[in-house]
Amino acid sequence: MKHCWYIGLVFFVIMGCNDDVVPKPKAYLRLEYPIANYVKTQVDDIPFSFEVNTLAKKITEKDIKSTTESYGINIAYPSLKGTIYLTYKSINHDRNNLLAFVKDAQNFTQKHTIKADEIIDRAYENKMNKVYGMFYEVGGNAASQSQFYVTDSVEHFLTGSLYFYAKPNYDSIFPAAKYLEKDIKHIMETVKWK
Template sequence: MKKILIAIITVVFFSCGNDPVPKPKAFLRLEYPEANYDKALTDLPFTFEKNILATKISSNQIESDTESYGVTLEYPALKGTIFLTYKTITTHENLIAFLKDAQNFTQKHTIKADEIIEQIYENDIRKVYGMFYEVGGNAASQSQFYVTDSVKHFLTGSLYFYAKPNYDSILPAANYLQKDIKHIMETVEWK
């Protein structure tokens, strides 16, 4: 019994001392290469520049009432994908429906999003007009956009990651790919 008491006193004596100090928060520092862009070589009704970090680009025709295409830009190093959807406008009603769909798609993320920041985009020279949405929080898609010439062409895009959305974890990659999405918007040219 005496040995047990001495052991307990020894543990208590040596465990006393400096107050515990919490470790400072540490953040993983992720560095990505500087973005280099080249023209995406596709047979689509539009052209754009893509980051060479997007190692796989694929496109396919989508069955629809109007001429439609789906384009996928994969970023395996960032575990993310940018999805583009092109639709041909045939009537004014098409345009209105496409605009509503694009805006409603973004608003569906308000359940998980902390905020949605809208940025208008206009380029009168190339006739490209649209909106970029930055979605903050644990939403499934961190960035979305649409652009149109309001007459014949309509293009939407969204960013998704392969992992469950955890805003703090994907923020560096999301910021990097947001710049790519903006670059796609800024370099779209209709054929």
Template structure:
């Protein structure tokens, strides 16, 4: 038994001597560093009633005719980010009765994300020269869509857009990509021209 105690004491002494060789140094927190190319925008002129600018980093732009007169869906795909900006264009009736319905639907669509969202920040957009008026929504938290918007000329044209990633919403993980594409969405809003 005495031999066992001596061996244990010797082992413990060696561990203490070896561990006291250097002062411990705390390591800094590690953060994921993602870098994306600088945005380079070009005009997109599709067979739809509006034009806009898109980032050349987008890998594909698709157009789909939807039900109703002059209603279209435009998908701007970013394969490298596993995300898509979905645009939906709707024609406003001549009497403008459906404008309020379109605006209410766009606002309600954003508000549905409050279940998972930590916050929703609204930013009004007005461009009198091009007759473009709208709202941008930045959705914080684990919501399905981190950015949404709508723009209109209040007479004939109504365009909504939303950003979705092909991944389970984890705000911390997709935040860098969401912030990068938020700039692209704002560029779409700011460059929309009605035909």
């Protein structure tokens, strides 16, 4: 009789411990970044201004072309291991290069379709400051998660792209990419031509 009781208890414990297997939901790392604090750029040599996050370390490069027609600015985020690369080009109507600049910017984004899961494009327009352009959000393991271009359609053309100092693994860089995406949009929204 005692053996039946023990067998019943063991059977009850074994059956009671059998949990249903439930798959875990997809999740991302929870990383906390500081609230962005933006300040106006202090670069006098370039024909435009914008606001940049104080978390960034800004580096101006003039080695792209040693003329007044092209400038390069790297906005480095050492703590996020990423950089936003800006390239400014002067529009020359004699050469009719605005259309070529727009095509180059669009083709640059489309080159990421090989590794990208999706590319979402959003038009941007600020009539008051005469800033018009496109923002591209690239999903997946592409080399660059965000790109943009803005122009006044007369004199100025500015492109930007975000890169990380790591092999593209979208799950790992997703939080930092989303944080810097906001900074890129803020750059677009605060561009003022000189």
